[in-house]
Amino acid sequence: MKARRVEGLDPAAPLRPNAARLVRARLDELRSFAPIALEAPASKTQHDMRIAAKRLRYALEIVGPCFGPEADAARDVARRLQGVLGEIHDCDVMLPRARGIESIRERLRERRERLFGEFTQLWRDATPVWAALERALQGGRRA
Amino acid sequence: MARAREVPGFDCEEPFAAAAARVIEVRAAEVFAHSDGVLDLGDIERLHDMRVATRRLRAALEVFDSCFPRKRHRGALKRVRRLADALGERRDRDVAIEFLVGLEAETPEPDRAALRALVERLREEQREANAALAPYVKPRRLKKLRRRLRKLSRAAKR
Numbered sequence: 001m002k003a004r005r006v007e008g009l010d011p012a013a014p015l016r017p018n019a020a021r022l023v024r025a026r027l028d029e030l031r032s033f034a035p036i037a038l039e040a041p042a043s044k045t046q047h048d049m050r051i052a053a054k055r056l057r058y059a060l061e062i063v064g065p066c067f068g069p070e071a072d073a074a075r076d077v078a079r080r081l082q083g084v085l086g087e088i089h090d091c092d093v094m095l096p097r098a099r100g101i102e103s104i105r106e107r108l109r110e111r112r113e114r115l116f117g118e119f120t121q122l123w124r125d126a127t128p129v130w131a132a133l134e135r136a137l138q139g140g141r142r143a
Numbered sequence: 144m145a146r147a148r149e150v151p152g153f154d155c156e157e158p159f160a161a162a163a164a165r166v167i168e169v170r171a172a173e174v175f176a177h178s179d180g181v182l183d184l185g186d187i188e189r190l191h192d193m194r195v196a197t198r199r200l201r202a203a204l205e206v207f208d209s210c211f212p213r214k215r216h217r218g219a220l221k222r223v224r225r226l227a228d229a230l231g232e233r234r235d236r237d238v239a240i241e242f243l244v245g246l247e248a249e250t251p252e253p254d255r256a257a258l259r260a261l262v263e264r265l266r267e268e269q270r271e272a273n274a275a276l277a278p279y280v281k282p283r284r285l286k287k288l289r290r291r292l293r294k295l296s297r298a299a300k301r
Contacts, residue, residue, distance in 0.1 A: 003205060011160035011210040011299070018159040022206060058202030061147055062166055066155035094239060101257045103250055104243070 001048045003055055004029050019063035020137040023071075026056040027130060030078070034123060037085075040116050043092045050085035053078045070129075070136035077126045084119045088112055145192050147199055148173055163207035164299040170200040171292040174226075181230070181280055182273055187237040193280075194230040200292075201227055210299050219295045222288055229276040236269035 006025040009018050033049035036042050057078035064071035091112040098104040150169045153162065177193035180186065204220045243262050250258050278284065 009159065009209040011163070012158055014156050015159050015162040016155040019155070054198070055202065055205075058199060059206055061199065062203055062206055063155075065153060090238065090242070093235075094242070098261065101250075101254050101261065103254045104246060104258060104261075107246060 001051050015063065016066045019059075019066050023056070023059055023063065023067070023133070024137055026052070026059050027074075027133065030056050030081075031130070038120055038123065040113075043089070046085050046119075047089050047092075050082055050089060053081040053085060057082055067133070067136040070132040073129050074133040077122070077129050080122055081119070081126070084115055084122060088115045088119065091115070145173075145177065145195065159207070160210040160299040163203075163210035164296045166203045166207065167200070167292060167296045167299075170196070170203045171289060171296070174200050175285055175289055178280055178285055182277060184269065184273065187234075187241070190230060190233055190237065194227070194234050197223060197227045197230055207299075211295055212298050215295050215298055219288075219291050222291065226279045226288070229272075229279045233269065233272040233276050236265050236272055240265050240269060 004025060006022050008021060030049065030052040033045050033052055036045040037049040057075055060071050060075035060078065064075055091108045095105060095108050095112075098108060148169055150165050152165060173196040174193065177189070177196045179189070181190045181193050183189060201220070201223050204216065204223060208216055208220075240262055243258060243265070247255065247258060247262075
């Protein structure tokens with residue numbers, strides 16, 4: 001999945017406003033997948049959302065110091081989302097390969113179901129974290 | 144997994160392109176610092192660390208793409224992507240093998256032979272992925288990539 005292009009970045013302007021624009025775009029991209037990814041069988045969208053979470057995480061890892069602890073908290077949530085969605089993807093890849101080994105397939109299905117529950121809970125808990133990040137992006141912070 | 148190194152002199156008020164140059168230098172150095180022993184199938188964490196460092200470098204190249212001359216940036220990103228993909232192919236097998244081996248003890252006897260056969264197929268794929276990765280992590284090739292990234296960093300539009 002290609003990252004959405006971020007318009008209006010200016011190499012000569014200070015890092016902070018450029019970083020705010022970039023992080024906002026990555027957060028919007030991540031959130032755009034949620035309505036479909038929160039349906040259990042939507043494996044393709046869950047995979048795309050994992051990539052979006054990874055992009056947000058690494059963007060925050062680079063420019064997070066410009067936005068304070070709110071950015072650290074958001075980066076941590078993005079990292080956990082990336083992790084749980086990655087494990088769901090691993091189950092989806094392994095299931096067809098384990099054809100004919102019913103006990104393993106059963107374990108994989110159970111594992112996926114549990115991970116999907118963790119994902120939905122994590123997403124619900126993330127709402128205030130994203131809101132705090134958005135406020136920090138508007139206000140900036142002295143580095 | 145290794146934590147990302149701090150970027151010395153990082154300043155939110157300096158120009159975006161100056162920050163780009165600093166970040167790319169540090170992230171590139173991290174990749175090369177983790178390149179020893181990545182082909183060692185007995186210690187899969189080494190490859191994992193290099194993969195994460197490569198992901199971080201790739202992310203930095205994507206974040207700062209507007210700060211570099213387009214052609215030079217595209218050339219560097221393409222090479223970093225290929226390295227990341229080759230590392231990823233190996234890592235996928237490492238993770239799958241580790242997961243399935245962990246299930247063997249609790250797998251009912253009738254399914255064990257099929258499970259072992261699946262693990263053996265994955266080990267074969269792991270060896271193939273390792274052979275495909277080998278040219279990307281040759282010291283000479285890594286040195287060239289490092290030089291390319293250094294030039295890119297110096298070419299940031301300040």
